[in-house]
Amino acid sequence: MDEDRSEMTQGTKTTLEGSRVEILAKNLVFRVIGLIYSKSCTIYNPSRRNTEDSQGLEVHDSKRSVQSLIRQVNVLQHTLDRVEDDDEQRALEEDITGKILLACWHGIRFEVEQVVTKVVDRIVNDKTASSWMRWTRAGRLEEFGKIFEDAIDEQPDDGQRALERVFGDAEAGASKHQILLAARAARKSRNILEGGREGGPDDNTA
Numbered sequence: 001m002d003e004d005r006s007e008m009t010q011g012t013k014t015t016l017e018g019s020r021v022e023i024l025a026k027n028l029v030f031r032v033i034g035l036i037y038s039k040s041c042t043i044y045n046p047s048r049r050n051t052e053d054s055q056g057l058e059v060h061d062s063k064r065s066v067q068s069l070i071r072q073v074n075v076l077q078h079t080l081d082r083v084e085d086d087d088e089q090r091a092l093e094e095d096i097t098g099k100i101l102l103a104c105w106h107g108i109r110f111e112v113e114q115v116v117t118k119v120v121d122r123i124v125n126d127k128t129a130s131s132w133m134r135w136t137r138a139g140r141l142e143e144f145g146k147i148f149e150d151a152i153d154e155q156p157d158d159g160q161r162a163l164e165r166v167f168g169d170a171e172a173g174a175s176k177h178q179i180l181l182a183a184r185a186a187r188k189s190r191n192i193l194e195g196g197r198e199g200g201p202d203d204n205t206a
Helices: 002-038 062-082 086-124 131-150 158-172 176-199
Strands: none
Touching (some): 002 086, 002 158, 086 158
C-alpha cells in the first residue's frame, strides 16, 4: 500500500513538473513571437522587390549554443558524479537542469524565429500590396506583438517561480555551484582572518 502511494506521489510530482515546464515554454514562445511582431515596422522595406531576398530579423545561432550547452552539461554531470556533499549535489543538479532547459529553449526559439520572421516578412513586404497597405499591416502586427508580450500565464506558484529562476540563472550564465563554492571560500577566509585577530600581536616582547 505504501509503495503504491509512493508511486502515485512520484507520478503526480512528475506530471506537475512537466506542466510547469510547458507553462515556461509557452510564456517564452509568446515573448519571442511578440518581439518579432513588435518589430514588424523594422522588417518592412518598401523598396524591396523580392521577398525571398529578405533576411528579416537575425536568426538566433541555435546550433552552436546547443552544442556548447551540451558540453557544459557533460562537465557538470561528471563533477556531480564525483561530489559527495549534499549542498554541492543540489547546486549542481540545479545548474544541470538550467542548462538542459536553456538548450531546449534555444532549439525551440530557432524554429519559432525562423517561421514567424518569414511569415511577418511575407505579410509586410508583399509586393502585390500597396506601400500604404504594407505599412498598415506592419502597424497591426506590432499591436498583435504587444498582445503576445502581455499574454503571460496566470501567476506562477512557488515551483513555477523556482523553475523560472533556474532557467534565468542559466540564461544569465550564473552557476549555483560556483556561487556556493565562492561563498564557502569567502567564509573560510573570513574565519581565518578573525582567528588571526583573536590571537593578538606576536608574543616577541623581551
